Amino acid sequence: MGTGGGRWSLRYFRHLFVFYFAIQEINQNLEILPNITLGFHITDSCTDAGFSLCGTLMILTGILNPVPGFSCHQQGQLAGLIGSFSSVTSHAIARVTGIYRYPQISYGSMDVLFNDRVDFPFFYRTVPQDxxxxxxxxxxxxxxxxxxxxxxxxxxxxxxxxxxxxxxxxxxxxxxxxxxxxxxxxxxxxxxxxxxxxxxxxxxxxxxxxxxxxxxxxxxxxxxxxxxxxxxxxxxxxxxxxxxxxxxxxxxxxxxxxxxxxxxxxxxxxxxxKGKIPGFKDFLYKLHPASFPDLSFLRPLWRSAFFCELSNGSEPSRLRSCTGEENLSNLASRLFDVNNFQFTYSLYTAVYALAHALHNMYTAKSQHGGNLKLEFQPWQLNQYIKEVHFKTPDGDEIFFDEKGNVPAxxxxxxxxxxxxxxxxxxxxxxxxxxxxxxxxxxxxxxxILWNPYYTETPHSVCSESCVPGYRKVLQRQKPVCCFDCIPCSEREFSNTTDAENCMKCPDDQWPNERKDECIPRVVVFLAYEEPLGAALASIAILFSIITDVILAIFITYKDSPVVKANNRDLSYSLLISLMLSFLCSLVFIGRPGRVTCLLRQVAFGIIFTIAVSSVLAKTITVVIAFNATKPSSKLRKWAGTRISISLILLCCLAQIVICIAWLLISPPFPDYDIKSEPGKMILQCNEGSTIAFYSVIGYIGFLALLSFIVAFLARKLPDTFNEAQFISFSMLVFCSVWVSFIPAYLSTKGKYMVAVEIFAILASSSGLLGCIFFPKCYIILLRPDLNTREHLIGKQYSKKPK
CATH class of the missing domain: 3.40.50.2300 (Response regulator)
Known part of the structure; x- marks a missing residue:
């Protein structure tokens, strides 16, 4: 075996000693390479590529002055190289050993360039790649x-x-x-x-x-x-x-x-x-120059630690006086400094990995009757290093992946x-x-002990995190970590830190004030409990009571000239329809339901049609009555109640047809409006067909306009109790209300749209009631002297045209 060392410092001496200790341990282990003794040759690379190449050639050739291509080893066979520590020297060594196909196991080279198995097929390491x-x-x-x-x-x-x-x-x-x-x-x-x-x-x-x-x-x-x-x-x-x-x-x-x-x-x-190496501490504390056959690599250590020189063949007394037990103990303590144990364990593992590969090859040759002297070609060991798999005394599993790396x-x-x-x-x-x-x-x-500058865990960001309720907007021409925090829009929320996009709430929910979660929307409709609903309901009930009182007065005084003058049946019909008109506005107040949505516009349309057609019938009755008094008038046969009732029924029939078509084709239904008011969900009646709705309103408007025209033309007919003038005023009020209703209705939303329609119903109905019936009630109740036939006839003749 060969190894590349480093500078003469305690760290590198520690590497030398652990290498020597590992070789000794393997040679004393009967389970690994029995009957085979491992030797070694150590050279110093001096962390320099040139020195590394020289040392490698010395190991390969076996002589001090190497000759490339020649091997002069007098005993044993070179199996492989352990080292070097640095990537630079390991690279230089690998270039040479790769030519001869010798495996190299580094204990400190982490450079990723060694992952290239094409250039470095025989390179392995017991440290993770970088x-x-x-x-x-x-x-x-x-x-x-x-x-x-x-x-x-x-x-x-x-x-x-x-x-x-x-x-x-x-x-x-x-x-x-x-x-x-x-x-x-x-x-x-x-x-x-x-x-x-x-x-x-x-x-x-x-x-x-x-x-x-x-x-x-x-x-x-x-x-x-x-x-x-x-x-x-x-x-x-x-x-x-x-x-x-x-x-x-x-x-x-x-x-x-x-x-x-x-x-x-x-x-x-x-x-x-820093793995544990069993027995290494005792080895260091028993360290003595006499334990080593060659003292050459110990001389610099002894010179630095004890200021004395070692030489081969020194007398034991000279060795003892040079070192001393106390000095040796201090040296062992410094060498076994656990804080400085990095890479020592990886070197120990590298030696064991090569020994296991040799043992596996020795076992394979023995089983096949091979040479027990373990003679082999350098490249043959490479396959067995790839298959190495063992556990260290510290419990770590050691094996090499396809790139020659151990688990990281x-x-x-x-x-x-x-x-x-x-x-x-x-x-x-x-x-x-x-x-x-x-x-x-x-x-x-x-x-963790942070730098005293910090009182808590340090913080390192380009932009502070966006809290929930905000989203990130990247700053132009800057990395993605630099951004601005923008609040979510009105209908969106974010519930995570550094959200890139805000999310929309479900239709029935709305973001809370911080916009970090959705809360149920407030359901809004024109309720009786709120002031506006209560006020409109009170006005509707009040006017319906007033209408009932007027109807009672007309029934009580049904035989008086004022009541009989303009067809009391039509007056009853008009008063009843007005009373129902006031009451139908109550259907517009309260929580909209399927039934109320179907009834409210239909009831309003038919009832108002009855009221307006009654006014039209009254107007036509006045015209027929005065023209029928002329000699040889052909209108006498039309005078009476049948024409007025027929007219009312005919007008109502047309409106009923429109309403039935509306209900069959696209009826109104309860619906939620989530767009008009932020955070609110307006419960209202969707009209279904807008065309049908405006057809109902338009038909009523047509009848009102027709009544206004006829009444306006008949306003100068002589009669004390002639209603034509009052009908003209009432129709003027009615038309003004409903003409202004359309833009007001279209410009409002939600419950205020309903309130506008209720107001139009109440205003137009009260206009008819006040303009037509209040003057008559004044005469009936306060001026009975005018409620006589003589006054009626006298007034007639006094105003008869000449």
């Missing part, structure tokens, strides 16, 4: 309702592609990206970069986005923001991608260095899980700065992409 955290990032944004975020990344090509893809995923999920800025990565500060940094920091400070995603596959990206030129406000929450979440893995030499990274205080980060799951950690300036982190949640939908993300929100 894109697998996109859904976790998006679900985290959704959890806190952060819809307006910024993204910072490096100028690396892979980071730029990944950040663009992350931006598209955020937008696809309904969020928005306020900005996406690329920062030139550099270990050394250059003066010419200051203006660029200043421009970016000013833009971040001024942005409404309170959440910034730091996305990069470079684990040293975070250190850039701990430099003095990155001076930003504290009102930002940072979300760090998994490959960049290395702040907790950096061994700060002092608390002052850690406090320089206060920008990240209270931030959240995705991190590679992350720890979500919270970074916080202690008052003494030291930085630390703790796990506050998990993200498991393999879990069922809705259960992938878990965050213990109560455990």
């Amino acid at each position: 894109q697998s955290q996109y859904q976790g990032l998006i679900q985290l944004l959704d959890l806190f309702r952060w819809t307006w975020v910024g993204i910072l990344t490096s100028d690396d090509d892979s980071d730029q592609k990944g950040s663009e893809e992350l931006k598209r995923e955020i937008i696809r999920s309904g969020g928005c990206v306020a900005f996406l800025e690329r920062i030139q990565f550099s270990y050394d500060f250059k003066v010419e970069q200051y203006s660029k940094f200043k421009k970016i920091t000013d833009m971040i400070d001024k942005s409404l986005a309170k959440v910034i995603i730091l996305y990069s596959t470079n684990s040293y990206m975070v250190i850039q923001f701990c430099m003095p030129w990155w001076k930003m406000n504290a009102d930002k929450v940072w979300i760090i991608s998994a490959a960049s979440s290395s702040l907790a893995n950096i061994d700060f030499p002092s608390s002052a260095t850690a406090s320089a990274c206060s920008t990240f205080n209270g931030s959240l980060a995705f991190a590679i899980p 799951h992350y720890d979500i950690i919270n970074w916080y700065l202690f008052p003494n300036g030291s930085f630390s982190s703790r796990s506050i949640g998990k993200f498991n992409l393999s879990a069922s939908s809705g259960q992938q993300l878990f965050v213990n929100q109560s455990a």
Whole structure:
């Protein structure tokens, strides 16, 4: 086996020790590769592609000065390579090992370019590929309702592609990206970069986005923001991608260095899980140089930790004096710092995955009588790595998918700065992409320590959410997260936050005052209980009583000249029809029903036809009576009550025919008017056929106009009790009322339309009653001296034309 290391820091020594521990554990396990001992060859990549290529060729050839194409391994056979940690070095290694078809299992390379199985058919990794955290990032944004975020990344090509893809995923999920800025990565500060940094920091400070995603596959990206030129406000929450979440893995030499990274205080980060490695702690605490056959890779650690040099063949006393039990214990404690255990577990898993693949191939060869020395071609192991499936001591299932990736799951950690300036982190949640939908993300929100700038969960939106009762209207040339909140229109409502459209209420409901729900409409009709209905009903009853009193007077004084002068039968008919006219207006008041809707207009039409035809008959009777007194007049045979009754019946018959046709073809029915008054549902009678309704009104108007014309022509006939003048006035009032009724009726809605018709009925009926019968009642009751035949005859002759 071979592995690529890294810088001589505690983190990379931890990787070396866990690698060594895993090899030892496998060799001591009788169930995995029995009778076969795993060896290893370690080279340092120095996080550089050139060094990685040199180290890889040394491992492949087995000699210090490699010759490509030659293998000089004196013992054993190379099975595969473990590493490297970074994507850059892993890419360089994969290009070489792919030529020789050696499998490579990386424990830290998260770059998505390795998903390409055409270019990297022998590449595997025990860390999630970088894109697998996109859904976790998006679900985290959704959890806190952060819809307006910024993204910072490096100028690396892979980071730029990944950040663009992350931006598209955020937008696809309904969020928005306020900005996406690329920062030139550099270990050394250059003066010419200051203006660029200043421009970016000013833009971040001024942005409404309170959440910034730091996305990069470079684990040293975070250190850039701990430099003095990155001076930003504290009102930002940072979300760090998994490959960049290395702040907790950096061994700060002092608390002052850690406090320089206060920008990240209270931030959240995705991190590679820190699994448990049974026995590793005891291994570290028993660590001693004498335990290792080759001390070359321990010398830098000992030089840094204990300021002493190690050499092969050192005397035991020299080793003890160089280290000391207390110093070794302190070193083991630092190496076993759980907070810095990221990627250590994935390295441990990578070694075990390769060992399981070798064991499965060894078992398959044994069953088929193969060579127990386990000699094989490099490409043969590839198939067995694809079929690896086992559980780690921590309970995680390890297997590789078709792209060489293990199941993706992350720890979500919270970074916080202690008052003494030291930085630390703790796990506050998990993200498991393999879990069922809705259960992938878990965050213990109560455990989060936000930046002290915030007293509650931070808020990051371009526009505040539209409360129920409003709808979103996008702002021109801005992302969908920037919008205005517009109140729902009069007949619409919205009951959700950030509604894109308002909904219409059902016909029988209306939005409440806040327009966030529908409430039943108020059913409105002209009721007896309301003042208008009560007033109209009282007036109708009062005038019907007055009509009854006048009828009683006429019956009492039926033999008086005033009553007999103009056909008392027609007077009775007119008074009865007027009384019914007043009473029929009561049918228009109250809750409309099927029966009342059928009766009200028909009853009104027929009763008014009787009244108007009675007036017409009276007028014609007056004309016939005076013309029949002339010598040799042919109208004498028409004088009498038969002509007047026939005329009334004939006029009523025509109206009855119209009403029957109306009821048969399109009768009136109860209906609701939901358009006239907001929030109300007017219960009224739909006339059914508008033509039939206006035909009834028009026919009555025709009879009234005919009566007015005849009465107007007969107004100067000599007679003390001649009704022609009174009929003219009554018909003038009647026609005026109904002519003004039509525009008034058409311009009103709901119950006021009914009130207009009732008023027209009462006004026209009272006009007939007052103009025709009040003068006669005055004579009958107050001037009996005028109610004599002598007065009638005398008046006749005095006004007889010469």
